[in-house]
Amino acid sequence: MPAAANPAVAKPVPALPDPGALLAWYDRHQRRLPWRAPSGLRQDPYRVFLSEIMLQQTTVVTVAPYYDAFLRRWPDVEALADAPLEEVLSAWAGLGYYARARNLHACAKAVCERHGGQFPADEEALLALPGIGPYTAAAIAAIAFERRAAPVDGNWERVVARLFAVADPLPKARAKLRVLALTLLPRARYGDFAQAMMDLGATICTPRKPACALCPWQSPCAARALGAPERYPVKAAKAARPTRQGVAFLAVRADGAVLVRSRPPKGLLGGMSEVPSTPWETGGSVHPAIHAPFSASWTALNATVTHVFSHFALELQLWRADVPADARAPAGHRWVLPGGFDAEAFPSVMRKVLAHAQPFFTGPE
DNA sequence: AATACGTGGCA
DNA sequence: TTGCCAAGTAT
Numbered sequence: 001m002p003a004a005a006n007p008a009v010a011k012p013v014p015a016l017p018d019p020g021a022l023l024a025w026y027d028r029h030q031r032r033l034p035w036r037a038p039s040g041l042r043q044d045p046y047r048v049f050l051s052e053i054m055l056q057q058t059t060v061v062t063v064a065p066y067y068d069a070f071l072r073r074w075p076d077v078e079a080l081a082d083a084p085l086e087e088v089l090s091a092w093a094g095l096g097y098y099a100r101a102r103n104l105h106a107c108a109k110a111v112c113e114r115h116g117g118q119f120p121a122d123e124e125a126l127l128a129l130p131g132i133g134p135y136t137a138a139a140i141a142a143i144a145f146e147r148r149a150a151p152v153d154g155n156w157e158r159v160v161a162r163l164f165a166v167a168d169p170l171p172k173a174r175a176k177l178r179v180l181a182l183t184l185l186p187r188a189r190y191g192d193f194a195q196a197m198m199d200l201g202a203t204i205c206t207p208r209k210p211a212c213a214l215c216p217w218q219s220p221c222a223a224r225a226l227g228a229p230e231r232y233p234v235k236a237a238k239a240a241r242p243t244r245q246g247v248a249f250l251a252v253r254a255d256g257a258v259l260v261r262s263r264p265p266k267g268l269l270g271g272m273s274e275v276p277s278t279p280w281e282t283g284g285s286v287h288p289a290i291h292a293p294f295s296a297s298w299t300a301l302n303a304t305v306t307h308v309f310s311h312f313a314l315e316l317q318l319w320r321a322d323v324p325a326d327a328r329a330p331a332g333h334r335w336v337l338p339g340g341f342d343a344e345a346f347p348s349v350m351r352k353v354l355a356h357a358q359p360f361f362t363g364p365e
Numbered sequence: 366a367a368t369a370c371g372t373g374g375c376a
Numbered sequence: 377t378t379g380c381c382a383a384g385t386a387t
Contacts, residue, residue: 055383062373062382096371099386133385153383171366198383207381208376238380239368268370310370348372 017163017220019186019193025216026196031203033060034067036195043191045119045144046077052136053104057097060202066095078117081108089271089345098272098347102265103131121145143191151194152181155201160184161233162205165222169234177233205229243313245284248277248305249292250318250357254325257335258357259293260344268309273344275353276333280314288319293330296321303356307349314349318356 030036035051037043050070054063070091074080080088085105092101107129111119119140120126126137139151150156157170160177163184168176186193204215210229212218223229251259258275265271278284278291285291292298301318308314329335336344341354 052383057370057382057384058372059374059382094372096373097384099370100384103385131385135384139383151383154381155383195383202383241379270370308372310372311368 015220017184017217019184021216022196022200023186023189023192026192026199029199029203030192030195031060031199034064042146043144045140046080047071048140048144049077049107049119049132049136050104052139053100053107053131054095056100056136058095062095066092076117077108077111077119080105081112085271086345090343093272093345094348094351096348098270099266100131102271106130107132119144121147123147123149139194142194146191148185148190149194150178150181150185152178153198155198155205156181158207158233159197159201159205159217162210162223162229163217163221165226165232167232167234169236171236173233239311241308241311241313242282243315244280244282245315245317246278246280247285247288247291247317247319248275248353249298250275250301250320250353251293251296251327252320252322252357253327253335254322255337257337258354259329259333260336261293261333262345269347269349271345272347272350273336274346274350275357277316280312280316282312288317292319293333296323301356305349305352305356307352309349316349316353318353320357 035043035047051063051067054067054070070080073091074083083105085102088105089098089101092098092104095101110129111117115125121141121144123137123141126132126140127134132140135151135153138149139153141147142149142151152160157174157177160166160180161170161173164180166173166177166180200215200217204211208230212221212224212229215221218224221229223232249259253259260273261276263269263272263274276291276293278288289298298319298321301320303318305316305318306314307316346354
């Protein structure tokens with residue numbers, strides 16, 4: 001041991017992170033989640049798929065009730081593939097990132113048509129399915145099929161960035177973090193390891209105030225050695241969020257029905273239901289009336305609906321018109337009674353709008 | 366590579 | 377109140 005024999009060259013070399021230490025921690029502290037199989041059992045690939053799509057950029061607490069509802073309504077991939085897209089969108093309403101729901105449905109169809117109703121086990125084949133990117137392909141491969149794969153999500157990135165004190169800012173550091181993450185993989189238990197990394201990130205190695213004293217990897221962690229684990233990962237500055245304005249037209253029929261239409265199949269809130277409105281633009285529309293679904297005595301309500309989307313904030317003024325029970329719906333529009341609201345694919349912003357149409361409709365929960 | 370794409374909770 | 381954050385993907 002030449003190095004150790006020379007005190008002048010000897011440095012305190014931190015131990016490399018041991019995958020076994022994390023797995024041992026996971027065996028004691030793993031969270032019980034609705035989509036997790038009983039210990040030692042492999043989870044149904046459809047359930048892994050469903051949960052992973054829902055969990056993209058979405059918290060466990062938010063996902064849980066949606067996951068239960070979907071699984072009860074569509075217990076397997078064939079059932080989901082056979083469902084009308086409108087029903088899937090309606091069930092997804094409120095979860096956000098609605099392209100996920102469209103792709104979820106398209107993916108179920110693809111699995112049935114291209115793979116005989118069986119999810120493929122290979123990352124590459126999974127990656128070819130709609131809505132399944134690098135993370136989800138790896139997650140399904142590891143968790144449902146016990147394949148050697150690294151589903152590098154935000155938790156992995158945070159844990160790895162701290163373990164190795166990666167100073168490069170995200171998202172550019174992503175490739176480097178992935179390489180480092182691969183060095184951590186164990187020789188077995190790939191599914192458990194993937195979920196252990198996520199549990200560690202969610203409960204110990206948290207974005208703020210990480211609980212380093214409880215961490216199975218506190219000893220090899222470079223960021224902790226530096227005394228500032230919460231400084232990692234470094235993130236690039238995000239773009240400012242502009243505000244857009246618009247006017248939403250609340251046409252209320254004498255029996256309480258509200259005039260509704262469906263948004264274009266792609267883009268923002270693609271395929272979802274909405275109250276007709278002007279375009280949403282920074283600066284707003286100079287002449288809202290030309291965008292009204294029909295001519296009527298529109299009254300500006302003393303109400304503004306505000307809503308924050310991922311890349312802009314919205315301020316919606318409300319115009320209301322009360323119309324006779326025999327009023328016709330313009331082309332592309334339909335009347336929906338309050339009792340039918342739950343069957344519609346109203347995103348959260350529209351639930352806020354509709355709360356102003358019906359005093360007895362409370363809107364988003 | 367950069368941007369579009371939701372929502373709700375928390376400090 | 378404002379900004380940050382959560383099991384990302386598509387283009």
